[in-house]
Amino acid sequence: MRPRIIAVTGPTAVGKTEYTIKLARAVNAEIVSCDSMQLYKYLDIGSAKPTAEERAQVRHYLVDEIDPAGDFSVAKYKRLAENAIDEILEKGKIPLVTGGTGLYLDALLYDMDFGPQPADTTKSRRAELIRFAETEGNEALHALLEKEDPDAAARIHPNNVVRVARALEAAERGEKIAPFRDSRKKSGKYDVLLIGLTRDRQELYDRINMRVGMMLEAGLVDEVRDLRDKGLTREDIAMKGIGYKEIFDYLDGICTLDEAADNIRKNTRHFAKRQMTWFRKYDDIKWFCLTGRNEDEITEELIEWVRRKL
């Protein structure tokens, strides 16, 4: 029998942290983060990481876990998360996966096979291919993929250079990238109770706009400056997150602080929209809309629903 886990997802700024902690306490669960940015050490403000007080209430896994200078990938996340889940299960507690990184969630929900670890040359080879696209054109790179892996070429748009390069790099090593929709049909190793939190679009956007202001007040600029002093550059993956890349622009004199703040708000709204698109494909998800609801009432409803299902 597959072990039962709970997963709570939803767009950024919907209120996952808050509700998840209440739920975890109510059902004796521990939290496994499913967030590609909160994973990194030192990215506290910009990633909206749960506070020390919040983390003191429930054990959190995969928050503050890795160094922002290194590389990371879904495959690595999958391993780390499965280890954390096993650890929680051994304690006799329920793993509660929570976060808004759709791809990472899929890696746990479905049988996504990432194959062997890529060779060390992967990164440079892919960079090479991207450079090729810059000089020879996107179509030229896509044509190479067409020869190596026609199936992949057919479903990846030529302008999506990052993905064309990735598929090509895999094809050159004799691997094929499995289409996403195939894996989605298969169930993964866990029996997942999938919950989605949502709000009306306008309210969500208002919350996002407000939260960005709070991040700035909380010292986001200093946080980014410190990271830069630690040696991180905008090339590091962790610095490509929303809230970081825009502040880099400000620190580099490319734009004013107000413009950077506007860009953070805008990019966060876009991100939330993309997340909703992703989550809409889950047909077994139970949605709770938080708009216009009393907080205690909705919390109770959520906990009750979970208890009935467990």
Place this chain on the structure above:
RNA sequence: GGAGGAGUGCCCGAGUGGCUAAAGGGGGCGGACUGUAAAUCCGUUGGCUUCGCCUACAAUGGUUCGAAUCCAUUCUCCUCCA
């Protein structure tokens, strides 16, 4: 009071007689997604009974076969001189 300049779709902005429901950008909305995923990429954006019709480039009237584009008047805004 006088002299110039400007008013374009949700916003910015191009367009100086037909090829304009109007370039481009932003924003909004929708979508894709298997090793950077808070990434990367695609589509759409006046209305309708949608191979056609209607309403549109401040307003009204005019010139013309034809006007966002030319003329007149009105309104609003900006700059400069008093």
